Amino acid sequence: MTRPLDGTVALVTGASSGIGAACAASLAAQGAAVAIAARRKDRLDALAADIRGEGGIALVLESDITDEQQANDAVERTVTELGRLDTLINNAGLMLLGPIVGAPLSEWQRMVELNVLGLLYCAHAATPHLLRAAEDGPRHVADMVNISSVAGRAARSFNGVYSLTKHGIGAFSESLRQELVNRYVRVSLVEPGATATELATHNRPEVLESLRGQIGQRMEATDIADAISFIVTRPRHVAVNEILIRPTEQER
Numbered sequence: 001m002t003r004p005l006d007g008t009v010a011l012v013t014g015a016s017s018g019i020g021a022a023c024a025a026s027l028a029a030q031g032a033a034v035a036i037a038a039r040r041k042d043r044l045d046a047l048a049a050d051i052r053g054e055g056g057i058a059l060v061l062e063s064d065i066t067d068e069q070q071a072n073d074a075v076e077r078t079v080t081e082l083g084r085l086d087t088l089i090n091n092a093g094l095m096l097l098g099p100i101v102g103a104p105l106s107e108w109q110r111m112v113e114l115n116v117l118g119l120l121y122c123a124h125a126a127t128p129h130l131l132r133a134a135e136d137g138p139r140h141v142a143d144m145v146n147i148s149s150v151a152g153r154a155a156r157s158f159n160g161v162y163s164l165t166k167h168g169i170g171a172f173s174e175s176l177r178q179e180l181v182n183r184y185v186r187v188s189l190v191e192p193g194a195t196a197t198e199l200a201t202h203n204r205p206e207v208l209e210s211l212r213g214q215i216g217q218r219m220e221a222t223d224i225a226d227a228i229s230f231i232v233t234r235p236r237h238v239a240v241n242e243i244l245i246r247p248t249e250q251e252r
């Protein structure tokens, strides 16, 4: 039985939990060999064991992508050890909420370092390989999927800097998409609404407390993985530029 991603290689950042882990499993089930990057190696090892248990190929990359060298090494090791790079899922991200007034600057720095710079380091290192895959790969098309957020569409009170980073990802993605369309590297944006993952748990206790009453319906990480899989399994002549996906009951 042939599967849509047979013979391809995907790199997923932030694959140790949540959307990234679900996405890596989903891409592997569709035939991709997956390189899985994050800092928590024990989590990555467990995911790799699951993927291999299903007959898939997984490469564990213990990597902090806020470090330019480590981000570059993650991409280069993927190509060296798995042979190529057809699909990059720029998923790693951090959401630290709260009022702008009096916010710890360190929280803003951490979000910019990961959500913006980490993504840029990976995109920069991966693009030459994606271009090569689009030229000579099994599908003659390659994909970069950047994970933004509903917060990348509209800013709201208490998500100012997170929203800034996600708006930036949207702008970068659209610019790169236009640059690469004729070379068959598709650049896509996924903008999830509330999804049950570890994302919110990194907030300060007082922020967590203020969020407690606001938790409504949430999607599962696999729902977002489905959207990502849909994007990267389209035929060569179809580019899904953007998916905005919310829980049915989420208003904005």
Ligand SMILES: NC(=O)c1ccc[n+]([C@@H]2O[C@H](COP(=O)([O-])OP(=O)(O)OC[C@H]3O[C@@H](n4cnc5c(N)ncnc54)[C@H](OP(=O)(O)O)[C@@H]3O)[C@@H](O)[C@H]2O)c1
Residues within 6 Å of the ligand: 013, 014, 015, 016, 017, 018, 019, 020, 037, 038, 039, 040, 041, 043, 063, 064, 065, 066, 091, 092, 093, 094, 095, 114, 147, 148, 149, 150, 191, 192, 193, 194, 195, 196, 197, 198, 199, 200, 221
């Ligand atoms: N959950 C939601 O409601 C939601 C909504 C909209 C958008 N998103 C976006 O979805 C993406 C995935 O988030 P999630 O919800 O799945 O949250 P999550 O479970 O907290 O996953 C975040 C991932 O990023 C990784 N990461 C953090 N710092 C890193 C670093 N310096 N280097 C490499 N990896 C790092 C984490 O792994 P380690 O800690 O092991 O490094 C983890 O695997 C994010 O971009 C987030 O903004 C989520």
